Amino acid sequence: MDKKxxxxxxxxxxxxxxxxxxSPIAYIFIGVFLVVGNWLFFKNFFLIEQASLRAYFDLLxxxxxxxxxxxxxRLWAEEKKxxxxxxxxxxxxxxxxxxxxxxxxxxxxxxxxLVLTVTLPISVALLGNIDLGPVIGGYxxxxxxxxxxxALGLFISSITKNQIxxxxxxxxxxxxxxxxxxxxVLIGAPQFMVPVLKFxxxxxxxxxxxxxxxxxxxxxxxxxxxxxxxxxxxxxxxSRGWK
Amino acid sequence: MIKINNLxxxxxxxxxxxxxxxxxxxxxxxxxxxxxxxxxxxxMKIITSFWRPTKGSVTIDGMDVVNDSLKTRAKIGYLPxxxxxxxxxxxxxxxxxxxxxxxxxxxxxxxxxxxxVRACGLxxxxxxxxxxxxxxxxxxxxxxQAIVHEPDILxxxxxxxxxxxxxxxxxxxxxxxxxxxxxxIFSTHILSEVSATCDRAVIINNGKIVGxxxxxxxxxxxxxxEIIYVKIKGPKDEIMDKLRGMDNVIKAEVKDKESDxxxxxxxxxKEGVDLRENLSMAVMSQGWSILEFNKxxxxxxxxxxxxTK
Numbered sequence: 001m002d003k004k005x006x007x008x009x010x011x012x013x014x015x016x017x018x019x020x021x022x023s024p025i026a027y028i029f030i031g032v033f034l035v036v037g038n039w040l041f042f043k044n045f046f047l048i049e050q051a052s053l054r055a056y057f058d059l060l061x062x063x064x065x066x067x068x069x070x071x072x073x074r075l076w077a078e079e080k081k082x083x084x085x086x087x088x089x090x091x092x093x094x095x096x097x098x099x100x101x102x103x104x105x106x107x108x109x110x111x112x113x114l115v116l117t118v119t120l121p122i123s124v125a126l127l128g129n130i131d132l133g134p135v136i137g138g139y140x141x142x143x144x145x146x147x148x149x150x151a152l153g154l155f156i157s158s159i160t161k162n163q164i165x166x167x168x169x170x171x172x173x174x175x176x177x178x179x180x181x182x183x184x185v186l187i188g189a190p191q192f193m194v195p196v197l198k199f200x201x202x203x204x205x206x207x208x209x210x211x212x213x214x215x216x217x218x219x220x221x222x223x224x225x226x227x228x229x230x231x232x233x234x235x236x237x238x239s240r241g242w243k
Numbered sequence: 244m245i246k247i248n249n250l251x252x253x254x255x256x257x258x259x260x261x262x263x264x265x266x267x268x269x270x271x272x273x274x275x276x277x278x279x280x281x282x283x284x285x286x287m288k289i290i291t292s293f294w295r296p297t298k299g300s301v302t303i304d305g306m307d308v309v310n311d312s313l314k315t316r317a318k319i320g321y322l323p324x325x326x327x328x329x330x331x332x333x334x335x336x337x338x339x340x341x342x343x344x345x346x347x348x349x350x351x352x353x354x355x356x357x358x359x360v361r362a363c364g365l366x367x368x369x370x371x372x373x374x375x376x377x378x379x380x381x382x383x384x385x386x387x388q389a390i391v392h393e394p395d396i397l398x399x400x401x402x403x404x405x406x407x408x409x410x411x412x413x414x415x416x417x418x419x420x421x422x423x424x425x426x427x428i429f430s431t432h433i434l435s436e437v438s439a440t441c442d443r444a445v446i447i448n449n450g451k452i453v454g455x456x457x458x459x460x461x462x463x464x465x466x467x468x469e470i471i472y473v474k475i476k477g478p479k480d481e482i483m484d485k486l487r488g489m490d491n492v493i494k495a496e497v498k499d500k501e502s503d504x505x506x507x508x509x510x511x512x513k514e515g516v517d518l519r520e521n522l523s524m525a526v527m528s529q530g531w532s533i534l535e536f537n538k539x540x541x542x543x544x545x546x547x548x549x550x551t552k
Contacts, residue, residue, distance in 0.1 A: 004346065011343045022331040083327035087388075090291040091344050092317040240294060 009097050016075075016105025029070070030113050037063055037117060051128025053121055057138035057210045061178060061203060064146055069170030071109060072153030075102045077163045095237045099230055103147075103154055110146045114139060133212035141209030144222040148202050149174045151229040158236045177225075178202045244269040244426050245290065245396065249299035252285050252450075259285045261450040262299070269395075272422045274441035274458075275430035278551050282450040283430040284324055287398050290428070291321045303396065317345070320389030324400035324430075326381050330374035334365060334384055337373060338391060345392035355391060363387040363417065379410040386414070390421060397421065399429035403436060415440055434544050448551040461546050470539045471518060472498065474507045477531030482508070489525060491516045505534060 020026040041056045079085035121135050153170040160166050181201020186194050198204055205218040245267040252260040260282045267273050275283050288294045290301050292312040301308045303315045342352045360366055363383045403411045419440055437444045438458040446454035454461055475482055486495040494511040512518040526533055
């Protein structure tokens with residue numbers, strides 16, 4: 001882990017991030033994300049008459065559910081389909097560097113999309129007194145949740161050659177991971193499983209952070225979730241087991 | 244420089260490479276020949292650390308391509324068969340990216356890229372997205388990408404497939420030019436390419452090495468026989484008697500007929516004997532005339548077909 005390691009990582013990361021903006025898809029993507037988020041939020045905002053972003057952050061996990069696998073679906077699938085993976089993995093770079101670069105690139109892209117939503121808290125703040133705690137918590141939680149979705153989606157992309165399959169499987173996997181700790185699932189689950197499921201679900205941790213309660217438990221949970229799927233991803237790449 | 248020791252690769256129960264051993268010296272251009280599916284690409288993918296060997300090992304300057312793969316990969320420039328490139332990048336952007344990942348010093352990058360662009364004739368397409376390039380230019384970008392870090396070793400997997408004859412000559416010249424200082428392994432199934440560029444050729448079939456040596460050596464091994472073809476104007480039967488009666492002639496036969504008294508004959512001399520002078524004198528002394536004279540030697544194609552049957 002020397003300076004050169006991070007330099008190479010940075011070069012790969014930059015290439016991944018630029019990769020989004022080399023095609024018009026990135027702009028369409030961000031556009032759709034902003035329009036859908038704003039529209040769904042403001043549709044009810046004036047009815048509720050509360051200067052709070054709570055509704056937005058309730059919505060965000062569901063928007064992310066579709067956005068994240070769409071971001072990650074091509075990352076490995078396309079490399080495999082076009083064969084560039086062969087060339088990428090014969091460069092003097094480690095599998096971890098490549099996986100991390102792809103993950104951080106997608107996270108940075110999501111971060112950019114999130115930054116562009118600051119118009120929301122700004123306009124809400126102009127209309128009334130806004131409590132900053134939950135807003136900051138909401139964004140932080142969104143970043144962690146997004147990271148978890150992206151790590152999972154990236155892993156799914158590494159096991160298939162087909163982008164559409166990567167998208168659908170990614171969507172399903174993210175949905176399951178998110179929903180697993182939700183109340184209506186817990187009702188039907190056996191009693192002893194409830195705390196386990198509640199802990200495992202991506203959703204409950206998100207709502208904790210989004211309330212403005214930043215607990216190390218939730219952060220550690222997200223970081224471990226991300227790490228596990230990146231690690232699995234590296235294993236898949238190492239084994240070249242997609243053939 | 245490159246040592247392949249008892250290399251075996253299996254995919255499931257299919258054996259793709261079966262106990263191959265081979266070594267390549269520094270500065271050598273090695274042609275890797277074989278029909279499709281013989282194991283050429285697999286060998287190259289193992290040398291470049293893309294796949295792991297099932298058994299056996301490959302070392303580069305004594306470093307193992309599995310255990311020391313970061314170091315060996317840094318020494319190699321690789322052009323895969325399908326020339327996979329990042330289609331949405333522009334040529335310049337792409338080459339710069341490779342130069343950076345390859346760890347070339349920042350202040351040297353633009354000079355290095357410029358040199359490579361000149362060497363590979365890419366200046367016209369520098370700002371074009373790669374997806375818009377013709378096949379020939381793609382191949383050149385692929386080659387440029389492989390040599391940008393001045394590697395000791397170049398692995399080129401069928402670098403000339405799908406190119407038109409002019410482009411083939413260009414790429415071949417480029418390989419020769421680069422090859423003066425570097426060790427090159429390149430695979431092909433175009434045989435003239437091997438005699439045109441290689442110091443040594445290895446023929447591989449069904450995952451085994453079936454022939455090895457310089458192109459000339461290979462041809463000698465495959466038969467060593469040459470055949471003389473003459474077209475003579477004169478009475479056929481008398482000529483045949485005369486030819487068969489000559490010293491050092493193993494076989495003579497009528498090959499084809501041009502007109503009533505003009506026939507083509509094929510003569511196989513004893514090994515190592517140059518029959519041409521005696522033959523022409525014998526024919527002339529009888530008052531017949533020679534209309535055509537040809538020495539046919541065994542081509543690399545014949546060797547290839549013989550060995551990979």
